[in-house]
Amino acid sequence: xxxxxxxxxxxxxxxxxxxxxxxxxxxxxxxxxxxxxxxxxxxxxxxxxxxxxxxxxxxxxxxxxxxxxxxxxxxxxxxxxxxxxxxxxxxxxxxxxxxxxxxxxxxxxxxxx
Amino acid sequence: xxxxxxxxxxxxxxxxxxxxxxxxxxxxxxxxxxxxxxxxxxxxxxxxxxxxxxxxxxxxxxxxxxxxxxxxxxxxxxxxxxxxxxxxxxxxxxxxxxxxxxxxxxxxxxx
Numbered sequence: 241x242x243x244x245x246x247x248x249x250x251x252x253x254x255x256x257x258x259x260x261x262x263x264x265x266x267x268x269x270x271x272x273x274x275x276x277x278x279x280x281x282x283x284x285x286x287x288x289x290x291x292x293x294x295x296x297x298x299x300x301x302x303x304x305x306x307x308x309x310x311x312x313x314x315x316x317x318x319x320x321x322x323x324x325x326x327x328x329x330x331x332x333x334x335x336x337x338x339x340x341x342x343x344x345x346x347x348x349x350x351x352x353x
Numbered sequence: 354x355x356x357x358x359x360x361x362x363x364x365x366x367x368x369x370x371x372x373x374x375x376x377x378x379x380x381x382x383x384x385x386x387x388x389x390x391x392x393x394x395x396x397x398x399x400x401x402x403x404x405x406x407x408x409x410x411x412x413x414x415x416x417x418x419x420x421x422x423x424x425x426x427x428x429x430x431x432x433x434x435x436x437x438x439x440x441x442x443x444x445x446x447x448x449x450x451x452x453x454x455x456x457x458x459x460x461x462x463x464x
Contacts, residue, residue: 242397273451273452275452282454282455282456282457283439283441283452283454284454285451285452285453285454288451296451298451328394330396332396339383339384339443340401341386341398341401342386342398342452343398344388344395344396344397344398346394346395347394347395347396349394
């Protein structure tokens with residue numbers, strides 16, 4: 241158990257819908273990262289937050305947004321969902337910046353029908 | 354060309370064999386990570402290294418910064434080592450400040 245929790249574990253929804261994925265980092269970790277893993281693209285970095293502020297942005301679509309709250313949990317919002325958004329979404333956390341070891345949550349499997 | 358290349362893509366070994374997985378990268382990096390992804394999907398961080406060699410149990414990771422190459426070795430492999438092993442590098446600054454992943458090496462260890 242990495243200490244990082246993600247909810248829900250599975251999510252099935254329809255095209256055009258909006259969903260919210262939630263992540264709670266390990267106790268004491270200030271950075272939260274979101275990653276997408278699809279069959280054809282592999283793992284891709286989406287976005288990083290550090291202590292409530294956006295720190296780095298990767299291949300995140302404009303339909304996707306994220307935030308980190310004062311209690312350090314984070315949410316990833318996916319809207320106007322398309323079939324191609326079906327993937328595993330992982331959250332990871334680290335003590336500080338990305339030079340530190342990252343601890344991964346169990347992932348949320350999103351299926352868009 | 355991908356910034357992070359792993360070889361082989363698939364590897365089948367007999368229990369007890371010594372295993373090597375390779376990772377080559379083309380960007381300047383500040384750190385390299387080796388991750389293990391279990392068949393159920395969970396990801397575990399095995400090593401983070403920026404120079405030299407690290408060892409944890411039967412796992413050894415090495416990195417050669419000049420050659421832009423890293424290897425992950427598993428000694429006395431066991432069926433429970435069956436998983437996908439992923440190399441990821443951390444570049445410098447901005448959006449390169451976070452991890453760039455290889456496509457993974459799928460390892461199957463037969464009893």
